[in-house]
Amino acid sequence: MSVALGIVKIAENETAKAKANRVDLIELEIGTLAGIELDSLDFIWPLAVKDTVLEKATKKIIIIPAKGKCLDCDSIFEIQHLYDCCPSCNSFIKGIIQGKELKVKALEVS
Numbered sequence: 108m109s110v111a112l113g114i115v116k117i118a119e120n121e122t123a124k125a126k127a128n129r130v131d132l133i134e135l136e137i138g139t140l141a142g143i144e145l146d147s148l149d150f151i152w153p154l155a156v157k158d159t160v161l162e163k164a165t166k167k168i169i170i171i172p173a174k175g176k177c178l179d180c181d182s183i184f185e186i187q188h189l190y191d192c193c194p195s196c197n198s199f200i201k202g203i204i205q206g207k208e209l210k211v212k213a214l215e216v217s
C-alpha cells in the first residue's frame with residue numbers, strides 16, 4: 108500500500124507543478140529486485156488512487172530486468188535472484204547495475 112501511496116504523492120506533486128487537474132497516463136518503471144509484487148500493486152491500485160489525480164489514469168508498467176556486474180571478472184549478467192553468482196567465474200561478489208528501480212518514468216496530465 109505504501110508504494111502505491113508514494114506513487115500517488117509523486118503524481119499529485121507533478122500535477123500541481125504542471126497546474127493540471129488530473130493524470131491521463133502514468134508510466135512506472137519497476138525493477139525485478141525492487142521488492143514490488145505486481146499482483147498486489149494491481150490489487151491495491153484502485154483503492155490508492157480513489158479521489159486522487161490518478162483516479163482516471165491509465166497505468167503502464169515497464170519491468171526492468173535486474174543486471175549485475177561481477178567485481179572479479181567484470182562480466183555483466185542478468186540476475187534472477189539476489190544471491191545469483193557470476194555465470195563466468197562463479198564469484199558471488201557483484202554490483203547491482205539495475206533492477207532495484209521504482210520510479211515514475213512518465214506522466215501525462217490535463
Ligand SMILES: [Zn+2]
Nearest residue numbers: 177180193196
Ligand atoms: Zn565473474
